[in-house]
Amino acid sequence: MSDINRAARLKARPSGMLTRENFDIADEALAEPGDGQFRVRISHISLDPAMRGWVNDAKSYVPPVGLGEVMRAIAVGTVEASRHPKFRDGDTVTGLFGVQRFAISDGAGVIKVDTSKAPPERWIGGLGMPGMTAYFGLHEVAVPNPGETVVVSAASGAVGSIVGQIAKIMGCRAVGIAGGPEKCAYVTDELGFDACVDYKGGSLRDDLVAACPDGIDVLFENVGGEIHDTCLSLMNFRGRVAICGLISAYNSKTPVPGPFNYRSILVNRLNVRGFIVFDFISQYPQAAKHLGEWHAAGKLNIREDVRDGGVDAFPDVLNLLYTSGNFGKLVLKV
Amino acid sequence: MSDINRAARLKARPSGMLTRENFDIADEALAEPGDGQFRVRISHISLDPAMRGWVNDAKSYVPPVGLGEVMRAIAVGTVEASRHPKFRDGDTVTGLFGVQRFAISDGAGVIKVDTSKAPPERWIGGLGMPGMTAYFGLHEVAVPNPGETVVVSAASGAVGSIVGQIAKIMGCRAVGIAGGPEKCAYVTDELGFDACVDYKGGSLRDDLVAACPDGIDVLFENVGGEIHDTCLSLMNFRGRVAICGLISAYNSKTPVPGPFNYRSILVNRLNVRGFIVFDFISQYPQAAKHLGEWHAAGKLNIREDVRDGGVDAFPDVLNLLYTSGNFGKLVLKV
Numbered sequence: 001m002s003d004i005n006r007a008a009r010l011k012a013r014p015s016g017m018l019t020r021e022n023f024d025i026a027d028e029a030l031a032e033p034g035d036g037q038f039r040v041r042i043s044h045i046s047l048d049p050a051m052r053g054w055v056n057d058a059k060s061y062v063p064p065v066g067l068g069e070v071m072r073a074i075a076v077g078t079v080e081a082s083r084h085p086k087f088r089d090g091d092t093v094t095g096l097f098g099v100q101r102f103a104i105s106d107g108a109g110v111i112k113v114d115t116s117k118a119p120p121e122r123w124i125g126g127l128g129m130p131g132m133t134a135y136f137g138l139h140e141v142a143v144p145n146p147g148e149t150v151v152v153s154a155a156s157g158a159v160g161s162i163v164g165q166i167a168k169i170m171g172c173r174a175v176g177i178a179g180g181p182e183k184c185a186y187v188t189d190e191l192g193f194d195a196c197v198d199y200k201g202g203s204l205r206d207d208l209v210a211a212c213p214d215g216i217d218v219l220f221e222n223v224g225g226e227i228h229d230t231c232l233s234l235m236n237f238r239g240r241v242a243i244c245g246l247i248s249a250y251n252s253k254t255p256v257p258g259p260f261n262y263r264s265i266l267v268n269r270l271n272v273r274g275f276i277v278f279d280f281i282s283q284y285p286q287a288a289k290h291l292g293e294w295h296a297a298g299k300l301n302i303r304e305d306v307r308d309g310g311v312d313a314f315p316d317v318l319n320l321l322y323t324s325g326n327f328g329k330l331v332l333k334v
Numbered sequence: 335m336s337d338i339n340r341a342a343r344l345k346a347r348p349s350g351m352l353t354r355e356n357f358d359i360a361d362e363a364l365a366e367p368g369d370g371q372f373r374v375r376i377s378h379i380s381l382d383p384a385m386r387g388w389v390n391d392a393k394s395y396v397p398p399v400g401l402g403e404v405m406r407a408i409a410v411g412t413v414e415a416s417r418h419p420k421f422r423d424g425d426t427v428t429g430l431f432g433v434q435r436f437a438i439s440d441g442a443g444v445i446k447v448d449t450s451k452a453p454p455e456r457w458i459g460g461l462g463m464p465g466m467t468a469y470f471g472l473h474e475v476a477v478p479n480p481g482e483t484v485v486v487s488a489a490s491g492a493v494g495s496i497v498g499q500i501a502k503i504m505g506c507r508a509v510g511i512a513g514g515p516e517k518c519a520y521v522t523d524e525l526g527f528d529a530c531v532d533y534k535g536g537s538l539r540d541d542l543v544a545a546c547p548d549g550i551d552v553l554f555e556n557v558g559g560e561i562h563d564t565c566l567s568l569m570n571f572r573g574r575v576a577i578c579g580l581i582s583a584y585n586s587k588t589p590v591p592g593p594f595n596y597r598s599i600l601v602n603r604l605n606v607r608g609f610i611v612f613d614f615i616s617q618y619p620q621a622a623k624h625l626g627e628w629h630a631a632g633k634l635n636i637r638e639d640v641r642d643g644g645v646d647a648f649p650d651v652l653n654l655l656y657t658s659g660n661f662g663k664l665v666l667k668v
Contacts, residue, residue, distance in 0.1 A: 257594055258594060262592030274600035
């Protein structure tokens with residue numbers, strides 16, 4: 001790889017799925033860090049469902065990526081040419097480095113990671129933001145009690161796979177929802193969930209009823225749409241719903257109706273809360289500590305789906321998330 | 335009035351609006367109270383939106399009214415023929431006495447009220463369950479802070495009218511939504527809300543934006559449908575939504591979609607909670623004390639819409655709730 005940067009910059013806002021045409025992907029001169037800065041040679045870029053929302057020109061929890069700007073992305077890489085007192089050449093770091101080969105950083109929001117404990121790509125997956133998202137969604141938002149039934153959609157994905165495993169650590173019954181028999185077998189046999197329902201199986205509601213003989217106490221929602229709607233109808237009295245993502249609607253060109261079972265919120269006195277991992281920044285160290293301990297103790301089974309193709313492959317690889325084409329945390333290798 | 339009972343018993347479950355044909359309304363022999371019981375000569379029956387749900391054969395927060403049973407209703411009346419140690423002939427009492435002229439009670443859930451402080455019908459309205467519903471929805475569910483904007487739908491109704499007045503007592507900006515200029519003028523000029531939006535005015539969203547220059551912090555929802563959907567889109571970060579009722583959907587014969595702005599729960603990190611007044615039974619005395627004090631101090635403007643016609647008029651009068659035909663707490667005089 002030559003020492004020249006290559007970056008994906010937003011050219012036009014997409015309608016529906018984003019495509020190669022929404023980005024300028026081109027070589028750029030390698031920038032030199034100034035005082036208090038360093039350069040990161042990026043090895044892996046995290047591809048996350050929220051990225052689709054970041055390119056909409058709409059009010060959301062972060063400002064949209066501007067036209068001409070490098071596409072926002074969490075990534076992991078190695079520090080070089082450091083002129084920053086706290087980061088040394090050779091450090092492996094994670095941060096919002098963008099979809100490119102090299103980033104200049106002043107260290108804001110950058111975290112050093114220990115590659116002797118887990119490979120770089122895991123620090124932007126199960127041990128990074130997705131893992132912490134799962135952690136906070138259970139420990140701070142939904143707060144299941146031991147013995148309760150926790151259902152999570154996209155159960156084989158980056159967040160969902162950790163949700164079920166933490167739910168088991170918390171003494172709950174963990175039930176996943178995933179697409180296809182292969183993913184479902186992975187969720188139960190490798191991740192240790194108590195059950196997994198195949199939403200492509202044609203009998204979602206009946207299968208959920210069978211998998212949750214005592215109803216649903218906690219729903220950790222990543223998907224939305226029909227899956228969410230069906231789960232709402234099966235919630236127990238005083239159930240809690242943590243809305244982490246609604247990926248099924250992110251690419252829709254027309255307004256998407258909310259759940260037909262919305263009235264379940266009233267009838268069952270549900271508590272429905274939206275959250276994102278950034279809401280809990282002050283508690284990241286606590287989450288990282290627990291995730292690290294569970295990982296070291298062999299209690300967290302984490303799977304990445306690492307794709308080749310570098311920066312040029314970004315739009316196509318990202319879209320795997322919205323077509324259920326990935327299996328495990330989706331990562332783009334640079 | 336002759337001393338013979340007349341009762342409305344559920345004959346057939348309705349599809350859509352309930353009608354006279356869903357009930358057997360007939361004379362019945364006057365029952366005599368047994369030991370530990372008393373008879374109530376009912377003067378006023380409370381007509382509440384939830385009643386439509388009580389006749390569906392579906393899981394809800396209370397069991398459905400059974401076929402052949404007297405229609406469930408809160409009512410107020412005078413004790414007679416008492417054989418109960420705690421209730422004396424002449425006491426005015428409220429309770430779940432049903433849609434009939436006379437009820438037999440063992441005192442469970444029955445509350446004595448003081449007609450020197452307010453007329454009987456007010457004790458099943460602003461000082462009864464509707465008033466307490468407003469109280470708990472604000473004090474226990476949504477919990478607005480001083481200076482925040484509280485929006486309530488059905489603002490001229492039994493619950494909504496009290497919500498806005500309590501919100502003002504709590505130091506909030508109170509914004510109502512009601513149907514038609516007459517009700518809106520009542521909400522602002524007589525109840526003292528800061529603003530009221532006419533949902534029939536044809537520009538609901540623009541009018542809400544104008545009435546809530548700082549957005550919506552707390553939404554107290556009684557109606558649902560388009561009104562709820564529009565409010566969701568205007569919620570502030572970490573807003574709270576108390577779902578008290580979704581009356582716009584109660585008579586629908588087909589499934590009703592949830593709000594198109596459901597994603598606002600995630601983006602704005604809303605907390606959406608369903609509740610009913612029965613959830614707070616242990617705190618009724620506290621609510622009653624506060625409501626009584628505010629009423630005595632002239633801080634609660636309460637309006638009843640008392641209709642004649644007795645038990646026979648029950649289905650037609652109840653339906654006024656679902657067609658916005660009432661103005662103030664709807665009460666049927668026996």
